Amino acid sequence: MMKKIWMVAARDFSVTISNKGFLFGILIMPLLITILVFVGPRILNAKAPTVVGQVAIMDQTGSLGPALQSSLAPLSIALRRSRAAGAGQGNAGGGGPQGNGPPIPNLTVVERSSSEDVQTAKQWLIQTPDAAERHLALIVVHADAVKPAEGKSEYGSYDLYVAPRVDENTENVVYDGMREALVSTRLKGNGIDQSTVEASMRVSRPPSVTVGATGERETGRGFARLLPIICGVLLFMGVMTGGPMLMSSTVEEKSSRVVEVLLAAVSPLELMWGKLLGQMGVSLLAVVVYVGLGLFALVQYSMFGLLDPMLIVYLVVFYLLAYLVYGALMMSIGAAVNQAADAQSLMGPVMILLIAPYALAPMVAQNPNSVISVAFSFVPPLNSFVMLARLASGTPPPLWQVFGAIASGILGASLAVWFAAKVFKIGLLMQGKPPSFATLVKWARMA
Amino acid sequence: MDTALEVRGINKTFGANRAIDDLNLVIPRGATYGLIGPSGAGKTTAIRMIMSILFPDSGSLTVLGKPSALEAKNRIGYLPEERGVYRKMRVRSFLSYIGRLKMGDPAAVDARATHLLGRLGLAEALNKKCEELSKGMLQRVQFVAAIVHEPELLILDEPFSGLDPLSVRVLREIIADEQRRGATIIFSTHVMAHAEELCQQIVMIHKGRKVLDEPMAGLRRQYDHRTIKLEPLDPSADLMALKSVPGVERVQLTDEGCTIGLAAGTDPASALRSIAGSVAPARIEFARVRLEDVFIGIVGGSAGSEESKQALKTHLQGLSGVGVAS
Numbered sequence: 001m002m003k004k005i006w007m008v009a010a011r012d013f014s015v016t017i018s019n020k021g022f023l024f025g026i027l028i029m030p031l032l033i034t035i036l037v038f039v040g041p042r043i044l045n046a047k048a049p050t051v052v053g054q055v056a057i058m059d060q061t062g063s064l065g066p067a068l069q070s071s072l073a074p075l076s077i078a079l080r081r082s083r084a085a086g087a088g089q090g091n092a093g094g095g096g097p098q099g100n101g102p103p104i105p106n107l108t109v110v111e112r113s114s115s116e117d118v119q120t121a122k123q124w125l126i127q128t129p130d131a132a133e134r135h136l137a138l139i140v141v142h143a144d145a146v147k148p149a150e151g152k153s154e155y156g157s158y159d160l161y162v163a164p165r166v167d168e169n170t171e172n173v174v175y176d177g178m179r180e181a182l183v184s185t186r187l188k189g190n191g192i193d194q195s196t197v198e199a200s201m202r203v204s205r206p207p208s209v210t211v212g213a214t215g216e217r218e219t220g221r222g223f224a225r226l227l228p229i230i231c232g233v234l235l236f237m238g239v240m241t242g243g244p245m246l247m248s249s250t251v252e253e254k255s256s257r258v259v260e261v262l263l264a265a266v267s268p269l270e271l272m273w274g275k276l277l278g279q280m281g282v283s284l285l286a287v288v289v290y291v292g293l294g295l296f297a298l299v300q301y302s303m304f305g306l307l308d309p310m311l312i313v314y315l316v317v318f319y320l321l322a323y324l325v326y327g328a329l330m331m332s333i334g335a336a337v338n339q340a341a342d343a344q345s346l347m348g349p350v351m352i353l354l355i356a357p358y359a360l361a362p363m364v365a366q367n368p369n370s371v372i373s374v375a376f377s378f379v380p381p382l383n384s385f386v387m388l389a390r391l392a393s394g395t396p397p398p399l400w401q402v403f404g405a406i407a408s409g410i411l412g413a414s415l416a417v418w419f420a421a422k423v424f425k426i427g428l429l430m431q432g433k434p435p436s437f438a439t440l441v442k443w444a445r446m447a
Numbered sequence: 448m449d450t451a452l453e454v455r456g457i458n459k460t461f462g463a464n465r466a467i468d469d470l471n472l473v474i475p476r477g478a479t480y481g482l483i484g485p486s487g488a489g490k491t492t493a494i495r496m497i498m499s500i501l502f503p504d505s506g507s508l509t510v511l512g513k514p515s516a517l518e519a520k521n522r523i524g525y526l527p528e529e530r531g532v533y534r535k536m537r538v539r540s541f542l543s544y545i546g547r548l549k550m551g552d553p554a555a556v557d558a559r560a561t562h563l564l565g566r567l568g569l570a571e572a573l574n575k576k577c578e579e580l581s582k583g584m585l586q587r588v589q590f591v592a593a594i595v596h597e598p599e600l601l602i603l604d605e606p607f608s609g610l611d612p613l614s615v616r617v618l619r620e621i622i623a624d625e626q627r628r629g630a631t632i633i634f635s636t637h638v639m640a641h642a643e644e645l646c647q648q649i650v651m652i653h654k655g656r657k658v659l660d661e662p663m664a665g666l667r668r669q670y671d672h673r674t675i676k677l678e679p680l681d682p683s684a685d686l687m688a689l690k691s692v693p694g695v696e697r698v699q700l701t702d703e704g705c706t707i708g709l710a711a712g713t714d715p716a717s718a719l720r721s722i723a724g725s726v727a728p729a730r731i732e733f734a735r736v737r738l739e740d741v742f743i744g745i746v747g748g749s750a751g752s753e754e755s756k757q758a759l760k761t762h763l764q765g766l767s768g769v770g771v772a773s
Contacts, residue, residue, distance in 0.1 A: 003550075004548060007548055011544060014532075015536075156518075244509060253533075256528040256532065256533070256534060258531030260500065260531060260534075261525070261530075261531055263500045264498055264500070264520065264523065265520055265549050266520070266548055267499075267517050267550035288741065429495070429501070
């Protein structure tokens with residue numbers, strides 16, 4: 001029996017990997033990722049136009065106008081951005097004032113009389129919406145914004161009105177500019193030197209160093225944040241390399257009628273296992289290529305030490321479990337229908353199961369040990385994705401949960417393969433109207 | 448008797464449709480059995496159950512001494528009615544793959560595939576992709592796939608359909624070689640002439656039931672006592688005058704003479720004498736029963752299986768050694 005399974009698997013494997021489509025497919029994914037990571041942001045930024053427009057201020061304090069003009073100047077905006085980037089990442093850089101962020105808007109501050117009716121002033125915002133210099137925002141500064149009102153310790157604030165179609169980036173620039181203008185004016189009003197305060201408040205954030213048994217290295221929080229996503233993508237690509245291929249090759253064997261010739265030589269179970277293992281080899285090859293490229297990149301950037309080698313072992317284990325479930329389901333769909341087009345309606349529930357981990361991803365990433373994360377670690381076939389993301393996170397789960405997830409994964413895979421075996425037995429020679437998912441379940445119970 | 452196949456009371460139902468109804472069959476080793484019946488009679492379902500591709504709802508089988516074909520698949524060759532190949536695969540690889548799946552020795556499989564394709568006029572197709580071949584060529588390739596591993600039991604479902612006369616002849620010769628090699632052959636066909644020529648025993652299935660299980664030799668010896676064939680000594684004799692002979696119901700002229708139908712209840716021997724007395728015969732005989740007549744008698748004459756059996760009994764009445772499956 002094993003020899004026949006091996007022969008079917010070897011044929012499926014060799015036919016698939018010698019296909020030009022497969023070679024193209026396996027190379028296209030790393031290429032796409034490279035384009036997305038390195039070229040994408042540049043292309044996106046290059047296309048974003050610079051916003052040019054006016055910001056009006058109705059200043060009841062009468063002292064804020066010059067400060068706002070200064071804080072909304074392009075150089076001031078660039079300086080604030082570079083400080084924010086430095087505080088966030090522990091190092092400056094970011095490629096100069098422009099950095100990789102959105103383009104700096106070119107804003108002109110226009111002062112309007114504070115005695116003007118606000119409702120009338122708002123009309124200014126909806127004039128000349130398509131002019132080269134748009135009317136972007138109206139700031140109404142409260143009278144107590146720079147000096148607290150009599151008998152109060154809190155400062156007043158301001159109201160901001162914006163024109164339609166003002167983007168979030170421009171709005172944030174106005175907020176930050178107002179904050180800087182108000183703070184500097186208030187400090188000046190209190191006789192405090194702003195540069196002294198700023199210098200006193202500035203504490204540069206050094207990069208942390210992780211001290212390990214094998215040596216010291218710079219802590220890579222960015223890599224740690226990316227790792228669960230990378231693992232999820234690898235699982236998805238592995239499953240999507242093997243699963244649809246299984247389905248289409250089964251449909252092809254059925255529609256070309258070669259399946260009856262095969263069934264004269266092997267049992268439905270041998271054929272199913274042979275195909276399942278053959279395509280498992282194919283998608284495992286794809287995963288090995290992707291992981292290999294990833295490891296090569298880590299070695300090139302001297303980041304290999306950031307990766308726990310056990311994670312690769314877990315990746316392979318959870319990949320195998322996920323592949324068996326999704327592969328068996330897709331293959332049983334292939335065995336049930338007569339042509340690829342008929343498979344679309346049956347693929348719906350399987351695709352939902354495949355996309356569900358991405359809906360869970362934010363919750364798992366935010367708190368890898370929450371009740372929902374733990375619960376879904378035991379629900380196949382989602383558990384492979386959830387548990388791998390948890391293992392790759394900064395707070396890995398306890399070992400009993402890992403083994404529990406593997407056990408539930410084995411159970412899920414066994415059920416899926418059992419289901420596929422039953423559908424294979426009945427569906428392979430079935431012609432005519434394609435069955436619904438409920439019919440497949442009926443077949444499984446019948447066979 | 449050493450049996451290649453024994454089927455005991457198998458039944459198969461698809462939804463409300465009873466595809467096989469209490470089928471019993473014993474095929475000795477080395478025999479060639481023809482499985483005939485109209486389309487939808489249940490032949491292919493019966494073959495698929497013999498092959499353990501489908502499984503009976505009840506009843507049992509013994510194939511080459513095993514309780515299931517699953518345990519004897521390597522010793523069986525099967526040409527299904529619905530032919531199929533891997534279109535992108537080369538002919539050599541396809542035949543080698545199928546032969547190896549049947550646990551054939553790879554070198555022997557390759558050598559036999561080359562030899563058989565050569566006999567079938569396909570030597571140059573060995574390195575072509577299956578998709579490059581015509582329908583008839585593919586049919587011959589699939590036939591080779593069925594016998595490439597020298598099976599003990601060979602099941603051929605409509606092997607000649609869609610083939611040109613020359614290919615049919617070569618295929619018949621190869622089947623005869625397989626018979627001489629000692630293979631048991633089960634051969635399903637709609638073409639009665641092929642069944643008559645190749646088979647030792649005819650099994651007919653109609654509406655899922657076996658309605659005939661007879662040796663071909665016995666059928667060949669049988670005569671239709673309701674029909675007389677006459678070749679007159681004088682070619683200008685008035686054959687239509689025979690209508691006036693007592694017991695003659697109809698006279699149909701043919702190239703050689705005429706075919707005379709007798710009325711029910713007429714004594715065949717006295718009618719033969721009266722006809723010979725009216726027109727001097729060069730040759731006069733009762734018509735032989737052809738398989739086609741048996742087939743049409745069962746299928747065309749009635750709807751139910753009981754009526755079919757009755758029709759066949761009437762058709763073969765008075766003949767010794769003829770039994771009808773019950």
